[in-house]
Every structure is written in structure tokens, then in C-alpha cells.
Amino acid sequence: MTTELRRAPEITADEFGRRRSAVWAGAEAAGLSALAIFYPARIAYLTGFHHVPTERPLVLVLGPEAKTVLVVPAVEKEHAESVPGVDRVEVYFEYPGEGHPLKRLARVLRSLFGSGSVGADHDGVVPYWGYRGPRLSELLGAPVVDGEMLVETLRRRKSPRELECIQVSCEWAARGHRRMQEAIRPGETELECYAPAELETLREMIRSLPGWRPRSFGGNGVTAMFVEGRKTAYPHGFVRGHGLQPGDVLVSGASADIDGYHSELERTMFMGEPNAAQRDAFANMMALQARAIEALRPGLPMADVDREVARFAGELGCADRLRHHVGHSIGLEGHEAPFLDRGEEAVLEPGMVLTIEPGLYFPELGGFRHSDTVCVTDLGHRVMTDYPRELEELVIPVHR
Structure with a gap:
């Protein structure tokens, strides 16, 4: 067949x-x-x-x-x-x-x-x-x-063809992320885990998409990477090449270039079973992201989404662990305007594509952030990224 x-x-x-x-x-x-x-x-x-x-x-x-x-x-x-x-x-x-x-x-x-x-x-x-x-x-x-x-x-408002490009980007980001997650091993460095997964996903794209080639310069067409350990406590942490250890928090990022258009898929993962403090931080992050996604609808001021997440973080007792706004537009660039930020003057419109990524950052624990790519629709919103997000699905076995 x-x-x-x-x-x-x-x-x-x-x-x-x-x-x-x-x-x-x-x-x-x-x-x-x-x-x-x-x-x-x-x-x-x-x-x-x-x-x-x-x-x-x-x-x-x-x-x-x-x-x-x-x-x-x-x-x-x-x-x-x-x-x-x-x-x-x-x-x-x-x-x-x-x-x-x-x-x-x-x-x-x-x-x-x-x-x-x-x-x-x-x-x-x-x-x-x-x-x-x-x-x-x-x-x-x-x-x-x-x-x-x-x-x-x-x-700001993506055309049907732009939305199609971003949707296909989401699908390939998920493939690359799945391959990367399955390749993670304790003791290996981040690069050793994700570089082969990126390459194999790139090969699959070339085989599966006739005529495809990356349009944007500065990348090979697909990204599936992660940062590990306490470096994740920095929202823009660098890959340092330390060996993965049980108890590490991992924060990932995946995307693919489809005619120059991009998506964003990020997940928080764990090397082995997380401790109680890590579970609490993960649960709060998940609750904040869910609240932000639920709020999205046409006509809503974008600033209100950021304010609602900040208010909810206050209720959860973690507002002091926020380090950035809820998200940003995405398309030809990884970051585009307008932003889900309390200082933004724009309102949500059908066709806008946004990342939803409120993160929590703890120097003693690490960073906790999921990011999903979401499209604003006439009736509300549609999550374009399809990847496991519950804690049990994001634990990396330490013995395999």
C-alpha cells in the first residue's frame, strides 16, 4: 500500500x-x-x-x-x-x-x-x-x-491559504516533536537527542511533500529542540550541552517552514516522575494556558487576555513567577504584531493566528511553559497544534 x-x-x-x-x-x-x-x-x-x-x-x-x-x-x-x-x-x-x-x-x-x-x-x-x-x-x-x-x-488577518500553510506547519512540528521526545535519553546532551530527530523529520518532509523546500533563510526547514534543567528558568534559556539527569525539567520548541510560514509548539516535559513542587507548577501553568485559550473570541481587546491571565495567576498565588505576556501573533515570522499584552491596543479578529504561552519560572525548579498555535474564528477560536499536553504524557522514562 x-x-x-x-x-x-x-x-x-x-x-x-x-x-x-x-x-x-x-x-x-x-x-x-x-x-x-x-x-x-x-x-x-x-x-x-x-x-x-x-x-x-x-x-x-x-x-x-x-x-x-x-x-x-x-x-x-x-x-x-x-x-x-x-x-x-x-x-x-x-x-x-x-x-x-x-x-x-x-x-x-x-x-x-x-x-x-x-x-x-x-x-x-x-x-x-x-x-x-x-x-x-x-x-x-x-x-x-x-x-x-x-x-x-x-x-494581521491570515488568508485561507496562509492558514493552510500554518496548519501544515503545525502538523510537521508535531511529527518532529514526537520523534524528538521518543529519542530523549538520560545522560545524553540536548543536541544529541534532538539533532538526529530534526534531520530525520527533514528527510520525511522531503520524501512526503513533492517540491517542498524551506523558504525562510536561517534554518533547515524544521525545528524540534529543547532546553533542560534549571536553564529552563530563563524564558529564553540556552542549550548548554549538559547531560540529562533524572528530575530535570525540559522545555521544548518545534516548528516547520511551509512556504515561509511558521507555527509554534512548546511543551514542558520531565526526566522521570516530577516531584510535588514540579507537579504544582505544571498544573498552574496548564490552568493559565487553558484560561487564555478559553478567552479568545472576536472583538475582545487583546489586552484583556493578558490581564485575565495575570489576575488568575494572582488567585493561584504564582503571579510573581510570570516573566512575559501571554503570546504573540505568528506567520512569516516567529514573532509578529499584535501581541496578547496588557499594553496592546488591538482587538481580536477572525483570521488572526496567535501563540498561547503563559509561562511560570522558578530558579529552584525550572521553567514551565506550553505553547500552542491558535486561530481566532468567527465563532471563537481553533487550536491548530495537536500534541499531548497532560503531565503523564510528557514524562520521559529514565530507564529505556
């Missing part, structure tokens, strides 16, 4: 075109003659062009009738020219070069779109890898209108 192979979902050229048209409609309504986009994830969102951000500036320009120009360094020339829907590719040789690359951008803006008002998601390149350069407004000799939200407002 053979298993039918299913292609991984991808964002179509038509959808990229609709995104650009929607952004340009907003730019026109704001009286702009051109819009410059510097941020790599926004460029990918509007074109499907994923690139390695370096010190070399790379800019997307939108103009009348959603005309699209990419200004790129020579190292990206062929890559940029292969992107469907891009009307023109302007190439400069190198940074810093004899003339700063942003001067080429200024010439493009003037030649194509005249002397009208220009918007941008940032007034020039965000410094990276030693980049230095002028503000765009300095080169144009006029203020640049803040156009960031013209793109970001669209990114």
Missing part, C-alpha cells in the same frame, strides 16, 4: 498581486505617489521574495497601479529577477560602494513617481551587520510618511 503524496501549500502569484493592490490602494488614499518597503518580512509578504538580510540594502518600491520595483545588490540579481509580478529590478553592485546604494533608490523614486509624497515602512534601512547610511528623507529633501501599517494591518 502506497501513501499518496500531498504537495505543501504555497501562496499563489495572484494572492501576492492582491496584497500589493490592497497596499497600494491604501497608499493612494493617503495621497502617496510611492511607497518604499525595507523590512524583509514585508517584502516577502508582498512578493514572495525571501532573502538573506545583510549590510546590503534591499528595497521594494510600490507605485501607481501597484507597479513593483526591487532595488537589490548584485548578489541578489538573478534571485530577484525570478520573482513573478516584479515589474523592474534595479541592481547596484555592492555596499558601501562608490555611491551609497540608497542614492539609487532616491533616483528610482524621483524618475518613476515624480516629486509627490513618498511613504516608507522605515525612514531608511534598519541598521544590520554594520550598515550605515542616510535617512530616506535626507536623500529626498522632504519628510517621509510612515507607511508601516499599510502592510502590517493586512498581515
